[in-house]
Amino acid sequence: MPAQSTIGCLTAEDAFHVALEHGLISSEEAVEQAIEVRDMSRRNVNFVFIRRNGQGFVLKQGGREADLSHEAAAYEWLWAQPADNSIADRVPKLVGVLNGSRAIAVELLDAATLRIAWPTMIIHRSLLETYCSTVGTTLARLHGSSSEGLNGTSSESIHRRGMPHLPVLRPIALHLSTVTRGQALVMAAVLEADLDIALSPWLSAWRSSAVIHGDVRPDNLLVDLALLR
Known part of the structure; x- marks a missing residue:
């Protein structure tokens, strides 16, 4: 070689x-x-x-x-x-x-990305609900942590100076079969704007050392293959 x-x-x-x-x-x-x-x-x-x-x-x-x-x-x-x-x-x-x-x-x-597993996940409602709950709990623990002690924390994905804006509703809206893609994007934009307003009172209390994932999307979320079998 x-x-x-x-x-x-x-x-x-x-x-x-x-x-x-x-x-x-x-x-x-x-x-x-x-x-x-x-x-x-x-x-x-x-x-x-x-x-x-x-x-x-x-x-x-x-x-x-x-x-x-x-x-x-x-x-x-x-x-x-x-x-x-x-x-x-x-x-x-x-x-x-x-x-x-x-x-x-x-x-x-032994896992697949959520994007790949999604067609199976949406068929089994209880499985999807359990998975979403697990993701929420995991992110809550992560975002409740401090980046103090983490070397080289200069990346936006870990150490932020202000409250993050996470477009979490957009991928969900895009998978609704009863609306067009354009309608889904408009709906997501409206909901996200309301979410920003609802979260704004906590902005002043946001800790700059809080750990933020920063790239939560279907390609970065894994699903245990054992759950899909």
């Missing part, structure tokens, strides 16, 4: 070399071809490494080293929180930081 590339976007072969050099896979696994590498790149460069037992990790390469370092710090911070207010059991573990390749590796979960 050629030497790994540490400049530009990784290829599947590059990713394999990087994972091997950082000890994420063993030389025995490499020789026996006991691990499968899948290119799952979209907005970011992502490679999924799957072992024969179904376990594995996701190698994610970002555009800037600082962004990935910050994301790695966020994962470590989440897993270091006290158990009584932790959401660590609902996020993947950080497996490694791949210095020189602008990449990190996180645990591979």
